[in-house]
Structures are given as structure tokens and as C-alpha cells.
Amino acid sequence: MNKVYACIDGQTNTSAVIDGAAWAAQRLDLPLEFLHVLERQPERAAMADYSGAIGLGAQDSLLQELSELDERRSKLAQEAGRRLLAAARERAASTGLTRLDGRMRHGDLATTALELEPDARLFVLGEHHRASTSARIHVDHHVERLIRSVQRPVLVVPGDSFSAPQRVVIAFDGSPTARKTVERVAASPLLTGLPMLVAMAGADVPAARGQLDQAQQLLAASGFSAETQLLDGEPEATLPALVNAPGTLLVMGAYGHSRIRQFIVGSTTTTLLRTSEVPMLILR
Numbered sequence: 001m002n003k004v005y006a007c008i009d010g011q012t013n014t015s016a017v018i019d020g021a022a023w024a025a026q027r028l029d030l031p032l033e034f035l036h037v038l039e040r041q042p043e044r045a046a047m048a049d050y051s052g053a054i055g056l057g058a059q060d061s062l063l064q065e066l067s068e069l070d071e072r073r074s075k076l077a078q079e080a081g082r083r084l085l086a087a088a089r090e091r092a093a094s095t096g097l098t099r100l101d102g103r104m105r106h107g108d109l110a111t112t113a114l115e116l117e118p119d120a121r122l123f124v125l126g127e128h129h130r131a132s133t134s135a136r137i138h139v140d141h142h143v144e145r146l147i148r149s150v151q152r153p154v155l156v157v158p159g160d161s162f163s164a165p166q167r168v169v170i171a172f173d174g175s176p177t178a179r180k181t182v183e184r185v186a187a188s189p190l191l192t193g194l195p196m197l198v199a200m201a202g203a204d205v206p207a208a209r210g211q212l213d214q215a216q217q218l219l220a221a222s223g224f225s226a227e228t229q230l231l232d233g234e235p236e237a238t239l240p241a242l243v244n245a246p247g248t249l250l251v252m253g254a255y256g257h258s259r260i261r262q263f264i265v266g267s268t269t270t271t272l273l274r275t276s277e278v279p280m281l282i283l284r
Contacts, residue, residue: 003030005033015162016126023095088102122155125155165279167194171239
């Protein structure tokens with residue numbers, strides 16, 4: 001686990017992913033490697049379906065033309081990928097990073113991430129599809145698939161720009177998974193020195209207060225300035241308003257069975273991944 005991998009694709013928020021990954025690599029004091037995956041194109045309409053409508057000679061000629069077109073497209077995609085990786089390294093180098101590399105792979109992003117996982121400390125990628133209304137929509141499937149596939153932390157960067165976080169909000173529900181999330185935050189240099197808020201949604205009962213106090217004490221023992229907040233209401237209604245403030249980084253566990261963890265990552269992706277305006281650090 002000795003690298004930060006930044007998954008870049010050339011879309012509008014690529015610069016934000018580069019900046020977020022550079023920030024993380026500096027905080028972790030690790031090399032940064034950019035990953036650009038050229039995904040295989042879905043099968044085009046089967047040309048054999050037209051064999052009854054055009055002559056065999058014309059069919060063979062058309063297939064040849066399509067093959068040559070695909071080859072040209074592939075070469076152009078590879079050249080664009082090389083330029084993208086070079087530009088990413090240049091942008092990251094401007095932040096002072098020197099241990100930089102890039103690789104281009106063919107295949108599927110989640111599968112490629114699994115292959116690289118033994119050498120990864122953190123994956124960083126952008127989120128392209130955010131709800132613009134109250135309607136629920138699916139997030140970019142690359143985000144969900146990668147989160148579900150790897151066991152390493154994933155930093156999801158929404159929007160077209162990234163600013164270094166000024167505070168951290170930990171989504172907490174008192175479960176063993178949530179306590180483990182707090183322990184991992186306390187043990188990692190990634191968030192050292194940042195003020196923490198441990199937020200829990202639910203009834204104001206002694207058990208909940210006690211769980212928040214334990215989380216606060218654990219963070220304080222590791223040198224963090226930590227506060228707690230018990231939110232009255234459902235996670236879906238209370239957490240977005242709390243975390244969607246400039247300079248915030250949201251930390252959450254990825255899977256589980258309690259209400260808050262089903263909210264965080266459900267069968268598709270959850271409300272926070274769909275609507276969050278701040279970076280999210282997702283821990284497994």
C-alpha cells in the first residue's frame with residue numbers, strides 16, 4: 001500500500017481529481033500515479049444482420065472499413081490518453097510533488113483497480129452525475145463499481161474544482177463499522193490537524209450520546225480537535241444540509257445494514273453520493 005492512484009478520464013472534473021489526488025499524496029507522503037483506462041467499446045450493431053440486404057462483397061468491404069475506422073479511433077484514444085497523463089503529471093508537479101507516474105490500461109476501471117489494489121493506499125476519482133433536482137438519479141456507474149470492488153479507501157471528488165478541506169465531518173451511527181471508521185481516521189496522517197465533527201442522526205438518548213463521546217475521546221487521544229453533533233431527524237434529511245458547506249470533507253463507511261449505512265451506499269448509490277457537493281472519503 002504505497003501509492004495514491006488517481007483515476008482520470010479527461011472529463012470536465014479531471015483537474016479537480018488531479019488536485020484532490022495531489023493533496024492526498026502530499027498529506028500521506030506517498031507517490032502519486034495517474035491511471036487512465038481505455039474501456040472497450042460496446043459491440044456495434046452486428047453487420048451480419050445486413051447480409052441479406054447487401055451483397056457479400058459489399059459486406060466484406062464495409063466490415064474492412066469499420067475495422068480500419070476502429071483502429072484509427074483506438075490510436076487516437078491512446079494518443080489522447082498519453083497527452084492526458086502528461087498534462088496530469090505536469091499539473092501535479094506544479095504543487096511540488098516529485099514522485100509522479102502514469103499508466104494507461106485497456107479494460108474496465110473497477111477490474112483494473114482490483115489488479116492494482118495490493119499497491120494502493122487510496123483511490124481518487126471524480127463523480128460526474130449529480131442530481132440537479134430533488135429527483136433521485138444514479139451516480140456514474142464507475143464510482144459505484146469501484147467503491148464496491150476495492151477494499152481500499154476511495155476519495156470521490158464532485159464538481160469541477162477541488163479545495164483542500166478545512167474541516168472533516170464523520171457520518172457516524174455507533175455501529176462497529178462506524179467505530180472502525182473513526183479508528184482508521186485517527187490512525188491516518190491524511191486528515192491530521194483538521195478539525196473533526198462526528199455527526200449522528202437519530203433519537204437523543206443516553207446510548208447515542210455515549211457512543212458519540214467514545215468517538216470523540218478516540219479522536220482526541222490521537223491529537224484531533226473533535227466535536228460531536230446529534231441530529232434530530234432522518235439521515236436523508238439532516239446530513240446533506242450539515243455537510244454541504246465549502247471546505248468540508250465527508251468521511252463515511254461504505255457498507256452495512258443500519259439505516260445510515262444503507263443511506264451511504266445502497267443498492268444503487270445513495271443520496272449523499274448523488275447530491276453531495278463536497279469531497280467524500282469512503283472507507284471499507
